[in-house]
Amino acid sequence: MYIGEFARLAGTTPKAIRLYEQLGxxxxxxxxxxxxxxxxxxxxxxxxxxxxxxxxxxxxxxxxLLAGLTRLAEFPWQAVEQLVAGKLAQIEAEMARLQRQHQGLSQCAALLAQHPCRYGAPVRQDRGEWDHPVEVDQAHEVA
Structure with missing residues (x-):
């Protein structure tokens, strides 16, 4: 079969097939x-x-793994197993990192939920700043 039919049966494109060939x-x-x-x-x-x-x-x-192979009988199953084991180790490390990140974000969310400014209440930065009455704009006062 020619490349168009082959690519269609393989679920890919002729361009991908040519790339696979180019890479060996x-x-x-x-x-x-x-x-x-x-x-x-x-x-x-x-x-x-x-x-x-x-x-x-x-x-x-x-x-x-595949470069130079011409028959499936030569397929390097042991090397494939090593590749899979390496990928699993990478995924496990990434899962552990994401779990730590999740825990940190959960703690941050809990702290934010308890923070007094959560509902728009002002947070006192400097005690002296809030001890003085705020001057009200006279134009907005209702008589």
Whole structure:
């Protein structure tokens, strides 16, 4: 099949397929004249790449795993397992950071809820500032 049909079946675009090839993520396709010809097996490569991207892998992380491979039988499952373990560790660290941030924001929200200026009441900055009566604008007084 040609690149348009292949991309459609793979759920992507011909541009993405060309990029995967350029990066070495897909085996070099056979050619019929100037046209690329893909096999059904090649859909599995694209499915793996797209799923890896969906799970947070960057194409640059996949290049060392897939570059130069020509058959699925050569697939580096052990390296993929290491990549997955590394991604899980990154996610766990990010979750811990977000949990700390959540706790800090929750504490801040609780303190703000108790603050006297929450409902528009003025906060006394300097005791002397509030000891003197405020002069009322005579133009606004009602007789």
């Amino acid at each position: 993520l897909l085996p070099e396709p056979r050619r019929r004249g100037k046209y690329r010809v893909y096999r059904a097996e090649d859909l599995e490569w694209v499915a793996f790449i797209r799923e890896a991207q969906r799970l947070g892998c960057k194409l640059s992380e996949l290049v060392p």
